[in-house]
Amino acid sequence: MAATLAGCSTPCGAPGRLCAPITSITSPVTSPAPAGATRPAPRPAPETPPAPAETFAVAMPGAGGPSGATGTTGTALPSLSSMSAATAPAADMDAIPSNTPLRLSLLLPLRSDTLGQAATAVKAGFLAAWERDRDGVTVTVTDTGDATDDVLASYASAQERSDLVVGPLGRSAVGALAASPLLRKPTIALNTPEGYGTPGQPPLPARMLAMGLSIEEEARQAANWAATEQPGASALVLTTSTHWQRRSAAAFAAQWQRQGLAVRTVELGASNGYLNDPELVQLRARLQSDPPGLLFAALDAAQTRQLRGALDGALPQALPIYGTSALNPGNGNSFPNRELDGVRLLDLPWQLQADHPAVMIYPHPPQPEERKPGAADLERLYALGIDAYRVAREIGRHSGVRFQLDGVTGRLTVSFGLGPASFERVEQAAVYKNGVPQPVTP
Structure with missing residues (x-):
């Protein structure tokens, strides 16, 4: 699971780690394709039979919920319309009238050996x-498996019986869908595919919104925060050869350089998740002779923790350290x-703010007596599922809008x-503080 999710834009760290909030954690705002940029060639719709679907009963206004649904009953959340900061006038060709049942399809690799746990949490x-x-x-x-043809066939079938599709989850599956000619209905992808939506690359198809948890975007936000608190400082970025860590380090360094600031990256050796002790000794000596303004871990x-222990007492004062949700x-x-x-970090309100208005009203999955590695990442994916529904519901009712939402994965802005x-x-x-991450206002 860790290796697969590392390739699908949700970071993986220690053994069992699934995803961090978070490349939270934003999908980049898309921009028009630059001159000369081309989109991958379309691929024909597969002929693989679609996977079976599980349908939950329509809950009409005032009706009770289906007996098999998960969750709790009670006062409904305010509609996203009431939370919208702005609604721009536009053709509402995909919107579903409020008196018509809205049909949502959730497409997930529930029977995948590698992504099944993550999909179940979402x-x-x-x-x-x-x-x-x-x-x-x-x-x-x-539910789908891992095969691209399986995912595309299931998507084609789901699209026929719904007004809006949420999914896929895997990074390669989202990329295959974006490159295909299948997209006809509004679609909320739960990951960001490579080759789309960043500067110098084509935007996603017009009817696709990507809202996956992104370690790269977390790192860019950390760079902006650090630059505000440590103006003009040089940064030292520390990483290992682990794929998600390299992606995080590269995103921070690139954002730091965009602000005209000096940055160096050091890749440390690691074995079984532990940093190489001799290399830490060398790093300590280097920082004593040439200290940077801050560290990004x-x-x-x-x-x-191992890094902090190795650097303890090496400098006259502690260096500011910034990181992502992987530190929580x-x-x-x-x-x-x-x-x-x-140590400073970014994470989802779901993990940091138990008193957040939205966090308080949703049930939290039961916690086992023995907390397993990767549990926090599954919790973040559960939170992603919550916000995915809320965004899907708003888009389904009010296509052609720009709105803001104080979500359980962060403050969201959607167009x-x-x-x-x-x-x-x-x-x-x-x-x-006292061993626990405490929310602060940057």
């Missing part, structure tokens, strides 16, 4: 949000990480139906 969050605000909405869940929490294993007060006190779709997620900043 499904649980999606249905929990639907349970809270389900009036006039049908949800059909279609493109590492996980255990590696950053989500142990909370049960296993405090006091060695990380003072759909006004040209190329765009999505931005701003995550919550935090600083470790």
Whole structure:
């Protein structure tokens, strides 16, 4: 699972780690394709039989929920329309009238050996949000395997029986769909494919919005935060050869350089998740003779604890350290990480703000007595499912809008139906205090 998700834009770290909030965590705002840019050639629709779908009953206004649905009952969330910051006038060709049942299809690799756990977490969050605000909405869940042809066939079938499709989840599956001629209905992809939506690359198809958790976007947000707090400082980026860490390090360094600031990257050796001790000794000596203004740790929490221990006392004052949600294993007060006190990071409100208005009203999955590696990442995927439903519901009812949402994965800004779709997620900043990340205002 870790290796697969590392290739699909959700980061993986220590063994069992699934995804971090977070490349939260924003899909980049799309921009028109530059001169000479070409989109990958379309591929024909596959003939593979579609996967079976699980349909949940339509909950008409005032009706009770289906007996088999997950989640809790109670007062429904305010509609996203009431949370919209702005609604631009535009042709509403994809919108579904409020008195018509809205049909949503959720397309996930539930029977995948590698992504099955992640898909199950997303499904649980999606249905929990639907349970809270389900009036006039049908949800059909279609499970797929890993094969691209299977995913595309299932998508084609789901598109015929729905008004909006949410999925796929895998990065390669989203890329195959974006390059195919299949897209006819509004589609919310749960990942960002390579080759789309970043400067110098073509935008995603007009009817596709990507809102996956992105470690690269987290790193860029961390760079902006650090540049604000440490103006003019040089940065030292620390990483290992792990794929998601390299992606995180490269994104931070590129954003730092865009601001005209000096940055160096050092790749440390690691074995079984532990940093190489002799290399840490060399790093300590280097920092004593040539200290940077700050460190960006493109590492996980255990590696950053090891780094702090190796650098303790090496400098007259502690260097500011910034990182991503990978620095928050989500142990909370049960296993405090006091060695990380003072370290700054970004993470989802779902992980940091128990008193957040939206976080409070959704059920949290039961926690096992023994917390397993990767549990925090599954929780983040559950939160992604919640926000995916809320965004899908708004787009289904009001296509051709730009709106903002204070979501459980961050502050979201969405534009759909006004040209190329765009999505931005701003995550919550935090600083470790007494071994626990505490939310702060940058």
